[in-house]
Amino acid sequence: xxxxxxxxxxxxxxxxxxxxxxxxxxxxxxxxxxxxxxxxxxxxxxxxxxxxxxxxxxxxxxxxxxxxxxxxxxxxxxxxxxxxxxxxxxxxxxxxxxxxxxxxxxxxxxxxxxxxxxxxxxxxxxxxxxxxxxxxxxxxxxxxxxxxxxxxxxxxxxxxxxxxxxxxxxxxxxxxxxxxxxxxxxxxxxxxxxxxxxxxxxxxxxxxxxxxxxxxxxxxxxxxxxxxxxxxxxxxxxxxxxxxxxxxxxxxxxxxxxxxxxx
Numbered sequence: 001x002x003x004x005x006x007x008x009x010x011x012x013x014x015x016x017x018x019x020x021x022x023x024x025x026x027x028x029x030x031x032x033x034x035x036x037x038x039x040x041x042x043x044x045x046x047x048x049x050x051x052x053x054x055x056x057x058x059x060x061x062x063x064x065x066x067x068x069x070x071x072x073x074x075x076x077x078x079x080x081x082x083x084x085x086x087x088x089x090x091x092x093x094x095x096x097x098x099x100x101x102x103x104x105x106x107x108x109x110x111x112x113x114x115x116x117x118x119x120x121x122x123x124x125x126x127x128x129x130x131x132x133x134x135x136x137x138x139x140x141x142x143x144x145x146x147x148x149x150x151x152x153x154x155x156x157x158x159x160x161x162x163x164x165x166x167x168x169x170x171x172x173x174x175x176x177x178x179x180x181x182x183x184x185x186x187x188x189x190x191x192x193x194x195x196x197x198x199x200x201x202x203x204x205x206x207x208x209x210x211x212x213x214x215x216x217x218x219x220x221x222x223x224x225x226x227x228x229x230x231x232x233x234x235x236x237x238x239x240x241x242x243x244x245x246x247x248x249x250x251x252x253x254x255x256x257x258x259x260x261x262x263x
Contacts, residue, residue: 002089006090006093009074010093011097012094013070013094013096013097013098014097016066016097017097017103017112017118018101018106021058021059021066022034022043022044023042025055025058032050032051034046034050037051042113043114044056045150045151052215052218053218059117060120063102064117064118064120064124066098066121067098067099067122071090071092071094071098074094075087075126078090084175085174088176091126092122092184095118098122099119099187099190100190102115114194114195115194116157116158120133120137123161128168129161129164132164137157140154143156144210145212149202150210151198151199151202155192155195158188159188162185166181166184
């Protein structure tokens with residue numbers, strides 16, 4: 001019976017994963033379709049490039065909570081109902097389903113994001129990993145000021161958390177730790193697969209760069225006092241953003257054409 005409940009938890013997680021906050025916030029706040037902007041990926045990094053730092057952080061937080069909060073509820077529920085050890089099974093069953101649902105959503109024709117924010121939520125809300133998740137987040141946040149390729153930092157972030165979680169579960173011989181470790185690394189493999197186009201563009205020298213300093217500095221930038229100056233500044237910023245997005249789209253199209261020619 002426990003396995004039947006775990007299947008239900010997995011399925012619930014999958015449909016939760018179909019909720020994409022990058023799409024939702026782009027529509028609600030910007031009246032835009034995120035899949036038609038920048039890299040066209042409905043994820044946090046593309047929100048940062050096309051809509052700014054604040055909306056990207058909001059997207060990251062909501063995606064992480066979408067996965068971690070219900071998984072944590074399942075953790076305590078299964079611990080209470082079935083005993084010690086079953087909480088982890090329920091927790092990672094829901095997370096696994098949610099990450100697959102995010103990357104391959106049935107409601108969006110299986111075209112989803114790349115899974116970084118959801119995987120972050122998986123580690124952030126777990127009772128054993130939350131502090132390391134925050135520490136790695138702070139470290140990678142600083143790295144963004146020096147490394148222009150966002151996906152490299154994202155993969156480094158998830159890789160470090162995977163290694164840490166593997167060591168914790170293996171050294172403590174947590175119940176079903178082998179199965180749980182397999183789930184960790186299968187999820188990491190899915191995340192890598194979702195970034196295959198980024199890796200290929202990096203090798204070809206056409207990968208999009210992220211000027212994190214620029215997006216972060218805009219938060220503290222003083223607004224012009226006069227209405228005319230404000231309009232002019234907004235026009236310049238809009239033109240700059242449009243040029244950056246246009247350049248990214250050109251690079252994306254060039255990479256796609258190159259892939260087609262190779263195929």
